[in-house]
Amino acid sequence: MKTNPLPKASPNLNGRCERFIETIKLECLNKFIVFGKKHLDYLTVEFTSY
Numbered sequence: 001m002k003t004n005p006l007p008k009a010s011p012n013l014n015g016r017c018e019r020f021i022e023t024i025k026l027e028c029l030n031k032f033i034v035f036g037k038k039h040l041d042y043l044t045v046e047f048t049s050y
Helices: 011-027 037-049
Strands: none
Touching: 011 037
16 A cells, blocks of 8 residues: 545545444454554455455
8 A cells, every 4th residue: 555645624524534443443454353553454456446
């Protein structure tokens, strides 16, 4: 995943980011035990490609 800084005065983008993080937590990470950053990256990539 590539991170991009949010531009100033764009409040809608923060909501989208928060919704994405909430979706990852609820639908993916609550079902797995994460064993480190590499494993977290793998789960996130697999979930987003699904």
